Amino acid sequence: MARVEDILKKLVSFPVLGGQSNLSIITYIQDYLEEFGVKYHLVESEDGSKASLHCRIGPPVDDGIILSGHTDVVPVEGQPWTTDPFDLTLRNGKLYGRGSCDMKGFIACCLAGVPEMVAADLKKPIYFAFSYDEEVGCLAGPKLARAIRDDYEENAKYAIIGEPSLMQPIVGQKGICVFHTTVNGSAGHSSRIQQEVSAIHESSRLILWLENKMKQLIDAGHLDDRFVPNHSSLHIGTIEGGIAPNVIADHCSFHWDARIIPRDSTEEIYREFLVYCNERAELLRKRFPGFKIETTMHHPPVPALDTPENLPIVDMVKELSGIEKVSTVAYAAEAGQFAEAGFESIICGPGSISQAHRADEFIAVDQLHKGVTFIKRLTQRMSE
Numbered sequence: 001m002a003r004v005e006d007i008l009k010k011l012v013s014f015p016v017l018g019g020q021s022n023l024s025i026i027t028y029i030q031d032y033l034e035e036f037g038v039k040y041h042l043v044e045s046e047d048g049s050k051a052s053l054h055c056r057i058g059p060p061v062d063d064g065i066i067l068s069g070h071t072d073v074v075p076v077e078g079q080p081w082t083t084d085p086f087d088l089t090l091r092n093g094k095l096y097g098r099g100s101c102d103m104k105g106f107i108a109c110c111l112a113g114v115p116e117m118v119a120a121d122l123k124k125p126i127y128f129a130f131s132y133d134e135e136v137g138c139l140a141g142p143k144l145a146r147a148i149r150d151d152y153e154e155n156a157k158y159a160i161i162g163e164p165s166l167m168q169p170i171v172g173q174k175g176i177c178v179f180h181t182t183v184n185g186s187a188g189h190s191s192r193i194q195q196e197v198s199a200i201h202e203s204s205r206l207i208l209w210l211e212n213k214m215k216q217l218i219d220a221g222h223l224d225d226r227f228v229p230n231h232s233s234l235h236i237g238t239i240e241g242g243i244a245p246n247v248i249a250d251h252c253s254f255h256w257d258a259r260i261i262p263r264d265s266t267e268e269i270y271r272e273f274l275v276y277c278n279e280r281a282e283l284l285r286k287r288f289p290g291f292k293i294e295t296t297m298h299h300p301p302v303p304a305l306d307t308p309e310n311l312p313i314v315d316m317v318k319e320l321s322g323i324e325k326v327s328t329v330a331y332a333a334e335a336g337q338f339a340e341a342g343f344e345s346i347i348c349g350p351g352s353i354s355q356a357h358r359a360d361e362f363i364a365v366d367q368l369h370k371g372v373t374f375i376k377r378l379t380q381r382m383s384e
Contacts, residue, residue: 004372005095005365007032008108009088012097018072018135021049025071029053029130032111036118040128043140043147050132052144056152057114058122058382065382066127066148066159066343067375068334069107070134073099079359094362101351105363106162109350109371117379124382127156134334137178137299141334145341158313159338162349164356164363165329167370169317170347172226172328173335175260175304179270180253181206181277181295183241186288187250197288199252200241202280206293209276210234210256213269224261226328232264255298259330262306270295303336305345313344320377321348321370329353348374 014025026042033040033055040055058064076085076098083089085098095105110128117126127148133139148156163170183206185199193201214234223230234256241252260266277293284291307314309326318324331353339345350371351363 004108004112004368005088007111008095008100008104008368011104011108012088012099013086015086015098016072017075018133020072022071022132023049023051026051026053026130029111033114036114038114038118041147041151043144045132045140050140052129052131052140052147054127054129054144054148056125056127057117058125060152060154061124062155062157064125064127064154064156064158065378066129066156066338067110068129068131068159068161068338069103069110070131070334071107072132072135073102073104074135074357076359081359083360085361090365093365095365095368096360096362098361101164101361101363102353102356103163103349103351105164105351105368106349106371109368109375110162112372113375113379116376120379120383122379122382123384125154125156126378126382129159131334138302138332138334138337139299141337142341145334145338145343149341149343157344158316159335159343159345160317161333161335161338161345161347162371163331163333163335163347164349164351164353165347166352166367167321167348167350167374168323169314169321169326170329171305171307171309171314171326172262173305173333173347174227174232174330175266175302175336176257176332177266177270177301178255178257178298179295180255180298181293182253183251184290184292185250185252186248186290188248190246190248193248195287196248197284197291198248200249202284202293203239203241203252203254205280206277207236207254209273210236213272217264222261222264224263227261227330229330232258232260234258234269259332260304262304266301302332303340305333305336305339305347307339307344307346311344313346316381317346317348320374320381
């Protein structure tokens with residue numbers, strides 16, 4: 001078990017945040033794989049500053065399984081850490097460090113299993129798929145999933161995304177998309193509120209439309225009790241506008257996100273929102289011709305995951321994890337993207353999501369060891 005902890009310590013030492021170059025950690029993984037003669041492929045970003053990595057261990061035959069993880073982490077700035085976040089620290093049976101739980105712990109388990117995979121008489125292949133920029137919108141997931149689907153002559157069938165789930169099989173996740181809306185109105189004296197167009201007032205109407213849309217979906221019975229909360233959520237996270245109490249704001253902007261249960265559609269909600277924006281713009285341009293509303297997506301919508309419980313991947317992960325009960329999660333992950341690419345997909349990994357994205361993030365040593373056991377059992381199964 002010392003191997004996996006040593007690997008995790010090295011992985012944590014790379015302070016690769018979402019949106020930054022991840023080539024340092026990818027180079028480490030490349031060098032590690034080369035030690036065992038494992039050939040790999042890179043899927044680079046357009047500017048070449050980032051890369052996903054995928055590889056196959058075992059024979060080029062159908063029905064292999066993908067082990068997927070992301071190499072980036074969230075920032076630590078402003079958080080009250082009591083340890084160095086990029087130096088893995090063991091304390092009371094817990095390994096502290098940024099990414100130890102989300103989700104370098106799973107990657108460490110995969111890499112620790114390489115010697116045994118290479119030595120095994122695998123009958124079906126095991127693939128690794130390690131991405132970048134997951135923490136800023138799962139940006140690399142679709143291209144990586146398509147690369148594994150299209151670059152090999154054989155067809156992989158399954159994908160396990162190792163997000164922290166306490167090794168419980170997760171068959172559903174919500175989708176997510178983040179938006180930025182800007183409103184341009186006309187400045188003026190606050191006494192002229194009926195003659196000018198306040199960007200703040202109009203932003204407030206748009207925000208209320210989003211809140212009401214969420215309530216409409218709930219009232220229409222768009223519920224899924226597998227999730228908490230059991231409905232799609234529309235949330236405004238930031239708003240900025242105005243320069244003084246007595247000046248009508250000519251500019252306002254806000255960020256919002258949509259977290260969508262599998263039955264709902266991000267695209268449909270977005271289209272309806274744009275229709276309402278266009279109605280407001282048509283009305284208010286009669287008062288101020290320069291009135292404008294613009295909304296952009298921060299990233300393409302990340303699809304939800306909704307894996308039927310009767311698929312073989314579910315029984316397989318139950319057996320490997322030793323946990324029969326399946327569940328769902330409200331967070332988004334690359335699992336929906338792998339499912340969209342045609343793989344039977346599920347989430348299962350060591351650590352608890354309750355430890356992710358916070359100060360003193362940790363993974364329990366016991367959880368890390370359960371992840372290693374999971375990989376060993378998978379190797380044995382793929383050798384049968």
